[in-house]
Amino acid sequence: MHKIDMDLVEMTLDVMKYAIDRISSSKIKIGKPKKAEELKALVGETITDKGVGGEYAFDLWKKYLSKTNVPVDHPRNLAFVPAAPTRAAVMFDLVTSASSIHGAYWMEGAGGIFCENEAMQWIVSLTGLPKGAFGVFTSGGTAANLSAMVTAREHWRENDIFKREKGLIITSIGAHSSIKAMAKVIDVDVLLVDTEDVLHGAELKQTIEGLTDHERKRLFAVVATGGTTNAGIIDDLNTIGTICTQENLWFHVDAAYGGGALAANSVRHLFKGIEKADSITIDPHKWMFSPYDCGAVIYRNPELAKKAHSQEGSYLDIFKDEGAHGFNPTDYQIQLTRRVRGLPLWFSLAANGTDKYKEAIERGLELAQIAGRLIEENPIVELVREPSLSCVLYRRIGWEPEDYTHWTYKNHKKGFALVAPTKWRTGNTFETVSRFCFINPDTTEDDINAILKSME
Numbered sequence: 001m002h003k004i005d006m007d008l009v010e011m012t013l014d015v016m017k018y019a020i021d022r023i024s025s026s027k028i029k030i031g032k033p034k035k036a037e038e039l040k041a042l043v044g045e046t047i048t049d050k051g052v053g054g055e056y057a058f059d060l061w062k063k064y065l066s067k068t069n070v071p072v073d074h075p076r077n078l079a080f081v082p083a084a085p086t087r088a089a090v091m092f093d094l095v096t097s098a099s100s101i102h103g104a105y106w107m108e109g110a111g112g113i114f115c116e117n118e119a120m121q122w123i124v125s126l127t128g129l130p131k132g133a134f135g136v137f138t139s140g141g142t143a144a145n146l147s148a149m150v151t152a153r154e155h156w157r158e159n160d161i162f163k164r165e166k167g168l169i170i171t172s173i174g175a176h177s178s179i180k181a182m183a184k185v186i187d188v189d190v191l192l193v194d195t196e197d198v199l200h201g202a203e204l205k206q207t208i209e210g211l212t213d214h215e216r217k218r219l220f221a222v223v224a225t226g227g228t229t230n231a232g233i234i235d236d237l238n239t240i241g242t243i244c245t246q247e248n249l250w251f252h253v254d255a256a257y258g259g260g261a262l263a264a265n266s267v268r269h270l271f272k273g274i275e276k277a278d279s280i281t282i283d284p285h286k287w288m289f290s291p292y293d294c295g296a297v298i299y300r301n302p303e304l305a306k307k308a309h310s311q312e313g314s315y316l317d318i319f320k321d322e323g324a325h326g327f328n329p330t331d332y333q334i335q336l337t338r339r340v341r342g343l344p345l346w347f348s349l350a351a352n353g354t355d356k357y358k359e360a361i362e363r364g365l366e367l368a369q370i371a372g373r374l375i376e377e378n379p380i381v382e383l384v385r386e387p388s389l390s391c392v393l394y395r396r397i398g399w400e401p402e403d404y405t406h407w408t409y410k411n412h413k414k415g416f417a418l419v420a421p422t423k424w425r426t427g428n429t430f431e432t433v434s435r436f437c438f439i440n441p442d443t444t445e446d447d448i449n450a451i452l453k454s455m456e
């Protein structure tokens, strides 16, 4: 029999109480950062020979450290791409941790991976990809993009005439920074079509026609964006997909942020052509209400991903015996050991039903429309462009870039809101503007009004 350690029981209860308070509280605060030196002065040495004790360390967390974080699910956190994990998902994140599941191989993680796959099936169904398409959960959009790009490059290199070539991909300047960063990782060049607005097939074709023969030989993939991070712009996936088919190029759609909107009937048509993709990135930790971290990469032909990513090792062979046969997530993305990070999403989908997801995503879209209307009615601000998905870019008339920065810090310091400026490009000029990105369905019209009022 185990000796029951009362301290441990108490600490477990404390932690559970904290978690319950946190996810059920409607009054979470926007924390503000402190310098590392200030935090050190507050908490002192925490890593010692004998340990400072769980209760003491937890107190430090509650008193000082937790307060310097910005909760991504605060209804007035509209900066970058915020998030709003469901209660069911957060609670099951605790269960996922407590269950200690190795999510690389079916043999060890069958039940967890089964659940992940149920959730994945729903996501894949939203894309309209044909039967056989499937995906796997990753640590985020960056890892999903990398996994897809590796698959594309390896597939291209199967042909001997490309073996010695350095690859080239085309995307637009509206694409997320991770595309360029991951191109560095796999040592391929990136050609950026010069538009932050919608990329159309015609521009892509023109760009391809402008390549030298050698560049054309090196070109193996095109990355379009299904909802740019900055402005929510969806490239013309249909015409881009057609060009990729004609030119025999891998067509990747990065819908890390926008992918959730595939579930929204009101905007689903904007993604027409996504079903032509060879691979798609969607981040459940953005607009599918999963806790961090949870991305997804989906392949039209998962066998190609398996060829690119399957890891061999003599010590791994035993995992592949009878009965252990099943879906091995490690075969389809860059990671070996992995958390079953799709498990919280599965539980939340199962508990809430997909209709609730559709409604919550529609609410984000609606909030962007509401913000658009409030901005048009307000004489001190104006829209930079029509709201797109749940992103709204607008300017405060008469403001210089430093006014936006000052305003952001002031609101953040007060613990009132986090709304960050961004840059929008017209021709060759970059204008600093303000930006909302709505994810949390609990954001209200009053929240938006109050934020606009703080610009007076």
Ligand SMILES: *Cc1c(COP(=O)(O)O)cnc(C)c1O
Pocket (backbone or CB within 6 Å): 081, 139, 140, 141, 142, 143, 145, 176, 178, 225, 227, 228, 229, 254, 255, 256, 257, 258, 283, 295
């Ligand atoms: C956020 C984002 C990424 C990066 O995803 P992470 O989960 O932060 O790694 C990639 N592409 C797009 C379009 C994004 O919005």
